Amino acid sequence: xxxxxxxxxxxxxxxxxxxxxxxxxxxxxxxxxxxxxxxxxxxxxxxxxxxxxxxxxxxxxxxxxxxxxxxxxxxxxxxxxxxxxxxxxxxxxxxxxxxxxxxxxxxxxxxxxxxxxxxxxxxxxxxxxxxxxx
Amino acid sequence: xxxxxxxxxxxxxxxxxxxxxxxxxxxxxxxxxxxxxxxxxxxxxxxxxxxxxxxxxxxxxxxxxxxxxxxxxxxxxxxxxxxxxxxxxxxxxxxxxxxxxxxxxxxxxxxxxxx
Numbered sequence: 001x002x003x004x005x006x007x008x009x010x011x012x013x014x015x016x017x018x019x020x021x022x023x024x025x026x027x028x029x030x031x032x033x034x035x036x037x038x039x040x041x042x043x044x045x046x047x048x049x050x051x052x053x054x055x056x057x058x059x060x061x062x063x064x065x066x067x068x069x070x071x072x073x074x075x076x077x078x079x080x081x082x083x084x085x086x087x088x089x090x091x092x093x094x095x096x097x098x099x100x101x102x103x104x105x106x107x108x109x110x111x112x113x114x115x116x117x118x119x120x121x122x123x124x125x126x127x128x129x130x131x132x133x134x
Numbered sequence: 135x136x137x138x139x140x141x142x143x144x145x146x147x148x149x150x151x152x153x154x155x156x157x158x159x160x161x162x163x164x165x166x167x168x169x170x171x172x173x174x175x176x177x178x179x180x181x182x183x184x185x186x187x188x189x190x191x192x193x194x195x196x197x198x199x200x201x202x203x204x205x206x207x208x209x210x211x212x213x214x215x216x217x218x219x220x221x222x223x224x225x226x227x228x229x230x231x232x233x234x235x236x237x238x239x240x241x242x243x244x245x246x247x248x249x
Contacts, residue, residue: 007158014162021165050166059152059193061159063166112164115214119161122225123154129229130147133236 005055010062011120013053017063018113020048024068025106032097035078037085042075043095045102071096139242143234145183149176150228152193157221160200160212167208171200173220176227 024046036042051066073096081090153174163169179196187195202211 007155010155010158010162018165050163052163052166052169058155059190059197060155061169062162108165111214112161115161115164115218118218119158119221122221123158126154126225126228126232129232133232133239 004057005060005062007060007123008120010060011116011123013062013064014116015113017048017050017065018109018116020065020068021050021109022106022113024048025102025109028097028102029099029106031095032099032102033094035083035085035092035094036075037087037092039075039077039093042093043097044073044075045071045095045097047071140235140238142180142184143231143238146180147228147231147235148189149174149179149183149193150224150231152179153224154221154228156197157217157224160217161214161221164210164212164214164217167210169210169212171202171212171217172197173200174198 028045031043034043046068047070048068049066051064052061053064054061075093075096077091078094079090080086080092083092086092153176156172156174160171160173163171174193175196175198179192182192182195183189200211200213200216202213203216204213205211
């Protein structure tokens with residue numbers, strides 16, 4: 001990033017981090033009911049992990065997406081002999097997605113996104129007022 | 135020089151702008167595990183600045199960690215209500231300082247023009 005961090009850089013990064021979080025929750029929800037033929041192939045929920053990114057020149061800290069990891073939860077084994085994906089024991093493996101938790105995650109991400117937008121628009125207005133001062 | 139022309143308001147506006155950045159950082163990091171929210175003690179920063187401390191030192195000396203009302207499990211100490219209130223308060227104070235400044239500028243302009 002050229003030059004010192006501005007409030008806009010900060011807001012932009014924070015918003016894109018929240019967007020990553022929202023996309024991960026959406027992917028998890030989309031795969032909520034999916035089943036697989038083995039434990040390894042079953043879908044495991046995605047979890048983005050955020051980290052602080054401090055800009056020493058300005059003292060402001062923004063957000064960095066440290067990585068998107070697979071949650072370490074065991075898929076749910078279901079006995080369904082009639083299923084086309086069932087293994088020799090007649091079992092299928094369903095993705096362990098907690099829909100309620102994902103909805104809460106999505107809500108929280110969108111709230112924090114909104115907060116950042118609100119703060120940015122206030123800051124922008126103040127900057128404009130400062131510029132127009134005469 | 136700006137201190138002579140704008141008095142306390144120039145210094146105050148700079149601190150308000152810095153504080154806006156810091157509160158913005160807190161809002162941005164609302165979801166970061168382990169992040170500790172910070173805030174500037176405005177009165178202390180202004181005192182230090184008027185006492186002749188350099189820009190960065192005055193802010194650094196007046197920066198405090200926020201004490202959370204209810205600590206969360208992931209070590210994050212950002213509380214949205216607190217941050218939003220502080221941000222709004224800071225924005226209002228910024229506007230107030232700005233209008234003091236523009237009043238000063240207007241007065242000077244009038245004096246220069248001799249109206």
